[in-house]
Amino acid sequence: MDKIAVKTFFFAIGDYSRFSILAALLDKELRVSDIVSSTGIEQSNVSHHMVCLLNCGFVSARKEGKERIYGLNGEVRPIIRDIIGHIDKYKKDIISCNIADKDYIYRAIE
Amino acid sequence: MDKIAVKTFFFAIGDYSRFSILAALLDKELRVSDIVSSTGIEQSNVSHHMVCLLNCGFVSARKEGKERIYGLNGEVRPIIRDIIGHIDKYKKDIISCNIADKDYIYRAIE
DNA sequence: ATAACATATGAATGGCCATTCATATTTATA
DNA sequence: TATAAATATGAATGGCCATTCATATGTTAT
Numbered sequence: 001m002d003k004i005a006v007k008t009f010f011f012a013i014g015d016y017s018r019f020s021i022l023a024a025l026l027d028k029e030l031r032v033s034d035i036v037s038s039t040g041i042e043q044s045n046v047s048h049h050m051v052c053l054l055n056c057g058f059v060s061a062r063k064e065g066k067e068r069i070y071g072l073n074g075e076v077r078p079i080i081r082d083i084i085g086h087i088d089k090y091k092k093d094i095i096s097c098n099i100a101d102k103d104y105i106y107r108a109i110e
Numbered sequence: 111m112d113k114i115a116v117k118t119f120f121f122a123i124g125d126y127s128r129f130s131i132l133a134a135l136l137d138k139e140l141r142v143s144d145i146v147s148s149t150g151i152e153q154s155n156v157s158h159h160m161v162c163l164l165n166c167g168f169v170s171a172r173k174e175g176k177e178r179i180y181g182l183n184g185e186v187r188p189i190i191r192d193i194i195g196h197i198d199k200y201k202k203d204i205i206s207c208n209i210a211d212k213d214y215i216y217r218a219i220e
Numbered sequence: 221a222t223a224a225c226a227t228a229t230g231a232a233t234g235g236c237c238a239t240t241c242a243t244a245t246t247t248a249t250a
Numbered sequence: 251t252a253t254a255a256a257t258a259t260g261a262a263t264g265g266c267c268a269t270t271c272a273t274a275t276g277t278t279a280t
Contacts, residue, residue: 001133001194005201007126014124016117023111032257045239047258055207066247066256079196086189091115097165142227155269157228176226176277
């Protein structure tokens with residue numbers, strides 16, 4: 001297991017905003033403004049995330065007039081689908097831990 | 111896409127230490143001391159991570175004497191294998207972005 | 221009962237980074 | 251050329267949480 005690769009992979013994909021963006025790009029290419037409207041993330045924030053996703057090789061971009069169109073790179077499509085599928089299938093169990101409610105994570109839940 | 115589920119999933123799996131632990135548990139159950147020696151993570155830190163992984167339903171535990179033995183829960187095995195496979199297959203590309211070297215992530219790489 | 225071993229718990233903190241706000245750049249149109 | 255639209259960039263910051271250290275708990279053996 002390559003540590004840098006693992007860290008980079010999860011850095012790119014493990015943030016909820018970036019994962020939402022990747023999920024939105026699964027089926028079709030999107031302009032920045034499309035990503036903004038479909039994810040609800042503010043424009044400059046989206047742009048920041050796109051830089052990150054570009055750097056990590058998850059997406060590619062091309063220009064069309066004043067718009068920039070982003071598309072998911074092919075190799076990542078299956079793993080993103082798999083992860084979405086897994087989370088969806090087991091969401092009941094995953095949610096049951098209610099981490100969001102905890103004030104501190106590293107604590108036994110009674 | 112359930113936001114809480116996605117966040118919880120990546121919280122549990124997206125940290126390098128926890129992912130290493132899960133990877134180490136893929137093939138066999140392990141005592142805490144085994145996890146310590148195979149991952150290099152310090153003991154109390156491992157215990158903290160195990161609480162987290164227990165809470166999120168990724169592992170189960172049983173006692174044997176003074177030892178505690180952790181095992182991966184069955185449903186997560188495939189997705190962890192998939193992710194490891196993906197990272198391994200594309201590590202060259204993933205590493206090429208060299209995020210670790212950057213002083214700031216959200217910046218175009220020339 | 222005490223020592224040694226295995227693991228868990230608690231509190232504290234320091235670094236990272238997601239977000240925000242302000243502004244720059246690029247392109248198109250009037 | 252001036253304006254507007256779309257996107258990118260830069261700097262700043264506040265919160266989260268991984269780690270560490272110290273210590274507690276539990277278990278076995280002597």
